Amino acid sequence: MKKLSLVLFLTTFSLLGQNSAKTCELLSKINVLIQREHYQPKSVDDSLSVYVFDTFIDGLDAGRNLFTKTEYQNLRKHRLLLDNYILDENCSFIDEFVSTYKLALERKKKTLEKIQTEVLDYNSKDTVKFSKKSFPFDLGIKDFERVWRKRVRYDILEDVSKMSANLDSLTPHFSKLEKISKAKTFETYLCKLNGILNAPKGIDYDLKNDFLNIFCAYFDPHTNYFSLEAKSSFMSSLSTSGLSLGINVSLNEKEEIVVSEIVPGGPAEKSKKLEKDDVILKVSNTKGEEYSVSCASLDKIGELIFSDTNKEIELTIQKKNGTILPVLLKKQVMKATNNAVFSFIAEKDSKIGYINIPNFYSDFDGFSPQGCADDVAKEITKLKKDKIEGLVIDLQNNGGGSMEEAVKLVGMFVDFGPVSVLVNNKKKHTILKDFNRGSVYFGPIVILINGNSASASEFFAAAMQDYNRAIIVGSKTLGKATMQSILPLDGKQQDFVKLTLEKFYRVTGDSHQVKGVLPDIALPVLYDSIVQRENSFKTALEYDRITTKAKFNAFSKEYYPTLIEKSNLRSRNNARFNEILSVNVKINALYNDPKKPLPLTFKKVFADVHEIDLLWKQVKKITKTETNCTITNNSYDAEKVAFDPFQQEINAFKIKELKTNPYIEEAVAILNDFNNLKK
Template identity: 50%
Template structure:
């Protein structure tokens, strides 16, 4: 070995050693903070080792085509039950060794793919392929690597060709020519992914920190300064933004779908709706869209730290062109509270709350609660007789805003109980005296209503202040706070679960979700991942509480309205058809997929069966409802002076006019008003 190579060898391992020490130091600090402040800390033992090791290996090799079985078994023997001891002994070399093997295997796969690209694939060979719903064992042997990858590429070619036409005979006639084009595109994409992984400056330390954190619960996570800034920004409806919305098309290309006329992307004068994003650069690194994960692309676009980025775009069949953009602070209208007036037999107010946003780093007090209050004043001027509040797909946000919002609708008294890691109970009181709004309310919830949404919904349900309609919510009844790992330092943070919250009855919706009074089925409701599906989620429990509250109306009235409407909804064909389609979706999702023959006929027929189901969903009847939906006078006045908001307003109006869930909410609210 030459002298220079020897120096490089020792320098490289010296750097690895330094990184290993730093990794252990941060893990130790994370553990110290968790032991001190987490609601339910666990001991650092073999269980943690197994969870961290298995989660990390699943992340690195989800398809089981990177690590050999022998390599995996060797790492299991050395580390699967030893990571806890390694961390205690400040020896985190396990990370360096795993990543060294991983990158070596990526290089091996690259060589194999280049070989396959120069070879012919035998499509006449009799073979089958099976897909697994859950993770399957590491199985690949050294002499099988090329076979495994050839099989994978062969299936992807068949799948790609089958997706291009509904005419099987036409595909067979043109199969050979199509296979050559498809094979080259698929292999080049795989090579691009491998090169990105090999060349990426990203560290795997953060991944280990997060697997360590999620051993304690699904919502505790590590933040670098960058990720912390992005997370805080996501909880506000005003943030640094490019002012554009992107979509994935059927080819998995990222296309610019909308441009905000007030945003920096539009104001460059060079970007148009329909442009394809080829790559994104933040001056430190460049992500090629075709071979980068959607998560990394999204982080690059949304990160608050990437204030200046360069987009490489393509328009139609023209050449690529670059556009530098500097983000600016914009209000995200899609995440802001808005309202309409709905008339059927009575005049009803409708308020949509997309998220519980707030001013997290300022003292303005502005947030969704204040915006809801403004919309209520606006609607009261129009003499509405009741209110529909829509929390569908509201993933939560600021608990402070949820508390304020509950105070608007509850007269006075306790609204929730929280406990900390010392099991100390704290009763949260209504922050305001009196109610801003006193008339009947229907609250719309669904499977994606989570956290602060569930907190707010449970309060109104316990006080009989609203009738809840929809499907059971996500099932998260915990509160998180962002803490620095070290005081007075701002480079490492933890979003840590510090409280569990309970209903004023002492019950919890943790894992179970908040159950509606009137059930309205929705597509995919049993497929969406819920809190109960997270293996480290807290169990459901309850606490003793001496609290007594006076319900806003008699429970018997809620029960009467719920019983009447549940019976009525059971007879509505729209919702019964959703139940039938959901049964098919559940069967597709829950039953192991049968072994598929590696032939064009078999892949085409499988695709046809799946596509017909999704076509059934996409073409599902959404007839216009017999509802008159319109803006308040004040909203119309605002739109006259803010023309860019007018298009968004019209899209919302159009969507609501075919929203059967709103139609049922209005019917239930009218029953509520009549009976009350």
């Protein structure tokens, strides 16, 4: 028995050694590529070492309830040495992280399995503490049972509390409900632990990928390491079409992944086995990778489902009647409806065209002849036939995408001239120009933005603002003014880096890096101050300006002061915008103010869980309130939708969403003001 254990022990470390050697090889290749091509490469020194170590440790034990103080101190000896290891191509230190992490996970599993058999005391005087900052690593071996008993009790009390907003309806049934929540809590915890410990490619593989990503992120937040599967998934997300199962999914109120839409003509619809609201319990591919939805991360599940390297996916689903069955689906090339541009007519005193651009998708894989710019042109053609008097382009929550599509889109509204200035790591300036004479639309434009408008959408909004071609309305954008490209590490095409190669500047020489694109007319936006923008990343590139030779002819701004004044007056007197301002004060306090220690009793946890009920009711009321703006299809789409029941359902949903959007109503009012001033 001892001999067998020794063989297994040596085999394990032999495999770890092989993996650490491969990691070192990849790190070396990544570093060479970054130092040669990155817009602003940094030295591999102590600063990198500290950033990578701290970020890596935070990812492994964010709650400070996994490692002991001794284990952390033992790993901490590497904190200032990672740069030396990397330069010396000695990555054996990763083996120590892997073995320590695995040992800590096994200990956590044993601790939870022991607590699972116990009768938990909900009448103790224990409290739980909350902190916006990280707790120190100060636990000893004997502390874990105490810490995890408290954590488990809190999770169970929280789960029971969420079952109803009425304490009196829960209290008489607490014992029964506690058993249900306890079973669910331990099942989730242990399932997640087993998922990590028995990961298809091993813990060391996942930690290696995390480490490589953190190393890349030191140079800037948008430089990332990609395996072939991750690269395929990322590219698919930016494409207008690709291999698809023909379903869209969402989270329900129980945070289960459910089928929200079945696309006509797709694999799911053809199977005749899937229905809307089916719960997805498990996903697997033909390579032996399998994830239980209740305990795997959404990133893992998403990568498995959406990566084009997985041609077939088996979904284990639960029907409404409780029946559980497997469904094997073979992907097929389909138009990605969630990426597609769409348009409507928004009316309030005049007829205004509305175009929504979800992201700047492009057909990277050659399945389709066009990207979002061509799709926008088609929507404008439809809207012009309905004699619109202005155009609203909605970039709210548009996370960006293809820069080429953004350049093409600017060119559709600007006759001719420079669009932006790209600067590489050699400080070479390249002026991006619109070489196509003419425009597809000559009327007034309002562009809607918010804190989630990023990258290519900022690029487009900034160029339109510099030319005074559109009035920018909403809140400050994310603040990303860098351009990335996915480059292979070698000829094998198995490992890639999404690398920041250039920084782009406005034709004025200014930049919106970190600063964001500032709206001409600012409007209150829910959650605006807690949106994670570029300036929240430690390694974000800094804001600066350049002197540029770009020459351009901007449109007149003579009406802007009056338009801004009229809009600001409406905004100040708008009950909904004032309610957003009021609610944001409460949301900011909820997220930013320190939280007091909470006694671990049912009444106290229930009160804490439901303390924000009134606030969320206010938020829901704000988001569901309809405007006085009428939303209808353009005449072309109205005729097309009339004969398609499935599209009618999607269409009705979109109209309902747009009817509750106060920014569209204000954009229409601004365009009405503009047209009245011009008369």
